[in-house]
Amino acid sequence: MRAIEVDGLFNVRANATGSPWLLRSGAPESLSDAGEIALSALRVSVIVDLREPAETGAVSHRIRVASVPVYGAEPPATGSLEAIYEGLLRTRGRALTAAVGAIADAEGAALVHCTAGKDRTGLVVALARLAAGVSEEDVIADYVRSGPEVRPVREEHAERIAVSVDARERAEVLRLHLESPPEAIAHALAVIREQGGAEAYLREHGLAPDRLAALRRKEGASA
Incomplete structure (x- = not known):
């Protein structure tokens, strides 16, 4: 994924600069008119x-x-990145897969975001x-x-x-909210491998073969 500038967005990357199929970012509430024009030029359709719902503005x-x-x-608000990622993968597979399905269904490119664009976004983009x-090495390099x-x-x-937690927890809280260490996403990838890999995981949670094929076509067309 390559860093790009879109006015009003932060932490923005696209899988290609010309005709991407996938973009990621932080929350878009500050997206400007110029930023919207830039996304439209990249064929972002969703x-x-x-x-x-309570997080959205x-x-x-x-x-x-x-x-x-x-x-x-x-x-x-607290906890380790590894435990949170593993918990999502083990208990929220349907939601993660629904997000991947929305990416597969996009007529042009899809922009995926959460609040910071690193944790929920990181898992969905990885899957x-x-x-x-795409290789695990590329996924890790993007995440960090x-x-x-x-x-x-x-x-x-x-x-x-x-400031509201015990001093011993402070470092972990800051890591959760501000960092994207390689070992965190590597742990998530190990959980995905344990369940047969990304394709098997998504199939298990309801993603149809034609939508998986759509993802492969998108990557092939932008390579």
């Missing part, structure tokens, strides 16, 4: 919002939104790209780029949470 863009709440509850034929992009935007929020 924005896949992984947040819970007003938007002014005219791009279709597919809402797929991944947690099904209030997002965790979609792995099913499309989020931390430096997220920190300037989310540090104040993370610090507010960190």
Whole structure:
């Protein structure tokens, strides 16, 4: 995934700069008119919002939104990245797969986001790209780029949470909200492998063969 600039978005990457099929970012509430024009030029036809309803704010863009709440509850404010990712993969497979399905169904490109664009987005993007034929190495390399992009935007929020916990938990809270270490996504990939790989995981949770084929075609066309 390659970093791109879209006015009003942060932590933005696309799988290709010319005709991407997949983009990822943080929350789009500040997307400007110029940013919307830029997304339209990249043929973004749907924005896949992984947040819970209580997290969303007003938007002014005219791009279709597919809402797929991944947690099904209030997002965790504390805990380890590895435990949270594994919990989502083991208990929220239907939601993760629904998000991948929305990507597969996009007529053009899909933009996937949560709040920071690193955790929920990281899992959904990983599953979609792995099913499309991208290597684990590429998935890890993409994931680790989020931390430096997220920190300037989310540090104040993370610090507010960190002051409310025991000093021994502070580092883990900041890691959860601000970092994207390779070992965290590597743990998630190990859970996916344990369940037969991304394609088997998505099939098990309801993704039809034609939608898996659509992901592979998209990746092949943008390679």
